[in-house]
Amino acid sequence: MTPELFPALITGAALFGIGIYGALSQTNLVMLLMGVELILAGAMVNLVAFWHHLHPDTPAGQMFVLIVMTVMAVEMAVGFGVAIARFRAIGSVEMEEAAELKG
Amino acid sequence: MISVQLFFISFFGLAAVWFAVVVFRTHSMMRSALALLFSQTALGAMFIGMQAEFLGVLQIMMMATEMSIMAIFMVMFMMDPGGLGKMDMTHQKRLSVIAGLVAFVAVVVVAVFADWGPLASSVPDAAQQIEDLGLELLGRSMLIFETAGLTILTAMIAATAVAVEPIKRNRD
Numbered sequence: 001m002t003p004e005l006f007p008a009l010i011t012g013a014a015l016f017g018i019g020i021y022g023a024l025s026q027t028n029l030v031m032l033l034m035g036v037e038l039i040l041a042g043a044m045v046n047l048v049a050f051w052h053h054l055h056p057d058t059p060a061g062q063m064f065v066l067i068v069m070t071v072m073a074v075e076m077a078v079g080f081g082v083a084i085a086r087f088r089a090i091g092s093v094e095m096e097e098a099a100e101l102k103g
Numbered sequence: 104m105i106s107v108q109l110f111f112i113s114f115f116g117l118a119a120v121w122f123a124v125v126v127f128r129t130h131s132m133m134r135s136a137l138a139l140l141f142s143q144t145a146l147g148a149m150f151i152g153m154q155a156e157f158l159g160v161l162q163i164m165m166m167a168t169e170m171s172i173m174a175i176f177m178v179m180f181m182m183d184p185g186g187l188g189k190m191d192m193t194h195q196k197r198l199s200v201i202a203g204l205v206a207f208v209a210v211v212v213v214a215v216f217a218d219w220g221p222l223a224s225s226v227p228d229a230a231q232q233i234e235d236l237g238l239e240l241l242g243r244s245m246l247i248f249e250t251a252g253l254t255i256l257t258a259m260i261a262a263t264a265v266a267v268e269p270i271k272r273n274r275d
Contacts, residue, residue: 002219002222004109004222005214005219006214006215007109007112007113007116008112008116008149008153009210009211009214010116010211010214011116011117011119011120011149012210012214013206013207013210013211013214014120014123014207015119015120015123015142016206016207016210017203017204017206017207017210018120018123018124018126018127018203019123019203020199020202020203020206021127021199021200021202021203022126022127022199024195024198024199024202024203025127025193025194025195025196025199025200026127026192026193027192027193027194028132028180028181028192030132030173030176030177030180030181031127031132031135031192033173034126034135034136034139034173035127037139037143038123038126038139038142041119041123041142041143041146042210044146044162045116045119045146045149048149048150048153048155048158049153050219051153051155052153052154052155052223052226053219053222053223054219054220054222054223055223056154056223056225056226056227057223057227057235059232059235059236059238059239060239060243060244062155062157062158062232062236062239063236063239063240063244063247063248065155065158066158066161066240066248066251067247067251069161069162069165070251070254070255072165072169073165073169073255073258074254074255074258076169076172076173077255077258077259077262078258078261078262078265080172080176080262080266081261081262081263081264081265081266082265083176083180084265084266085265085266087179087180088268093180094192096194
């Protein structure tokens with residue numbers, strides 16, 4: 001047990017849980033992307049906390065956070081690309097209407 | 104000094120969680136995007152509280168841009184971006200709440216019961232951190248860094264290719 005880590009780790013856990021809820025419960029593609037953003041944000045808090053409290057002399061921890069930020073940007077870019085294509089095709093980004101993609 | 108630092112980390116952590124909850128509680132899509140922006144900004148402040156100044160500032164700058172773009176997309180795609188109709192845009196609510204709670208409890212159990220090892224005594228100052236990070240990026244982690252750059256380029260091309268309007272060929 002390391003109480004100094006708790007505020008950051010509990011924050012990360014809460015953001016992860018809320019993100020999972022959002023990603024599973026939202027019917028709108030853009031709202032769903034917000035849930036995924038929160039999941040990644042939870043991971044980032046943990047990484048910074050581990051770097052700060054356990055290995056501050058190792059810059060690889062900060063490097064890892066930069067990679068997660070890259071993943072966030074990539075996820076948003078591709079997600080919005082899909083949203084535009086979907087909106088152009090059927091005029092909506094509601095995911096319940098995307099069931100037809102199953103074929 | 105440590106207790107002041109812990110107070111600010113906890114305060115911004117609470118703010119980040121509160122605004123994350125607001126994202127899915129409000130009916131207005133614009134307010135959702137702004138709540139996510141505030142949540143991510145609170146996280147950036149938390150990073151600064153944990154003496155990761157560069158990452159904190161980068162987080163705030165990146166998220167401010169990203170969430171502004173998200174808000175524009177909300178206005179473009181939503182029938183009711185202001186949330187005046189109070190329409191419900193959720194499904195499988197019960198399953199989602201249970202999955203979220205299980206994920207939260209599982210991570211908290213690991214956080215509390217894992218042995219994280221000894222705590223570090225001091226953190227390098229901001230200038231030293233930037234120097235170390237720069238050397239890391241252009242040294243041992245260069246391949247990873249380059250791969251991230253290439254991934255962004257690929258994503259930009261892929262997103263543009265998916266989003267662009269298909270050319271309608273006239274066969275007459």
